[in-house]
Amino acid sequence: MSNIKFKNIRIIAWKFFLYLLMSLGTIIFTLPFLWMLSTSLKPSNQVFIYPIQWIPKPFVWRNYIDAWRSAPFGIYYLNTVIITVLTVLGTVLSSILSAYGFARLRFKGRDTLFLLILSAMMLPNQVTIIPQFLMFKFLGWLNTFLPLTVPAFFGPPFYIFLLRQYMLTLPTELDDAAFIDGCSKFQVLILILLPLLKPAVFTMTILTFLASWNEFFSPLIYLSEMKKYTVTLGLTLFRGEFVTYWNWLMAASVVAILPCLLIFMLFQRYFIQGIALTGLKG
């Protein structure tokens, strides 16, 4: 009797200990965010107080309006949305087509070409960025969105790989049945395979969205005019101007991060699946 009781107490203690540890981790991983949020709502005189005043008194929602007005964030946002949407669209479209070719069709040199594309995946960005820059300069594309979006329409190798691997797991009997019914290859891809590919395409959309939204290096080298700036680029400019206005800077950062956090919270299941998928099969 007492033995069972003792065991129960041990289990409860163990669970308590686990929750304690997990909560400690949660504090560590979210504290900078909470601090950012808290600072973004503080009146200026509370920003420089030690020890930290965690709850702003009063809440200054105006910081957001002031920060938003002191730089053309509306334009930065619009630019980022345009670039991100085009990048996601291009990546999804071109990867689906190419992945289908590599997973389902038989043609000469298929496997060699696939290896070629895989090897491009291993190439670090830095080796190609300088000639790419010169090429875009030659085309007169500097200070436009084209260098940031057009490459996406040419099947980024990583996503072709991801989709192809996924497609290989789908049974070919479905395709064959559709061919017998008189479908073309393109119809098979769109009508039969695409619905089955939904989870992979979804994961891909989220990953591309986040990568494009947070992208910094490419906008930095390609965009020079302020009205073409993305949110990330605009933030650096804003930081330069308002070095000590931490409440404004934090408000602007919250606004910049918000879409990523929302997307992550809403779709985290797909997201984490995707990482594990690409990680382990890669």
Add this chain to the structure above:
Amino acid sequence: MMEIKMKLRRELKENIEGYLFISPALLGVLIFSLGPMVASLILSFMQYDIVTPPRLIGFSNFRNLFIDPLFSKALFNTLYYVGGVVPLRLIVALLAAILLNQKVRGVTFFRTAYYIPSVSAGVAISIVWTYVFDPQYGLMNSVLGYLGIPGPPWIQSTTWAMPALILMGTWSIGQPMVIFLAGLQGIPTHLYEAVSIDGGNWWHKFRYVTLPMLTPVIFFNMVMQIIGTFQIFTSVYIITNGGPMNSTLVYVFYLYQQAFQWLRMGYGSALAWILFLIIFILTLMQFRISSLWVYHE
């Protein structure tokens, strides 16, 4: 005869269709990867500042690299960063994954929380960390202050700027953590049961089941993390701008300065190729050494 002709025609059609479907990818690889790669190799033997026409100068760029004090500084700083952040990040990620692999209610909430720092990587979060490391009013030194520890001046000091970046890097463990979690879930439970039957405790389970079974995943994470962290750029650009006194001048930041601020395209390309070689050799070495410690069934 008819039949052979039809078969040939069908094969031709299949081939053409195949090439059509993969044409975006093929063109993309040629235009955006392989073409630029070759061009970059040629450029690395040239002097080119965009204004005056390019000029072949043989191995001069590479020779200059080895006497350029900033090159060795940048390489050293990058190795310092990678050497610091990769082991720390992997250890923290592994511990977090083990913790979040426990079967308790609400564990998905905690997984989300632990992943958050990795979602928002980039400029905004770097700005937040600039403030975190503010010596007087920053979060880091305030927390240290609660504990009675006088905090260092972090990003304003040549000694502490790099540890600050390493700390920040250690904080975003999302990707390796999720991969560790997937790896942990793949370990068959009967192995743990066997340890229990033999009278082993949690340490034996960890040491003789979890760790060996996870070595392939540890290896994968290590390779990916070294490649990724070697290319650190954004946080340096935002938080320290390479300073103070070049103490955080890292490789890709130096490459950016050479190529895109001072328009030394040839020298920048040489830097890029040396970086590529270093990463390639490091990865190859890891694969070679892996047979000594990675367990394969």
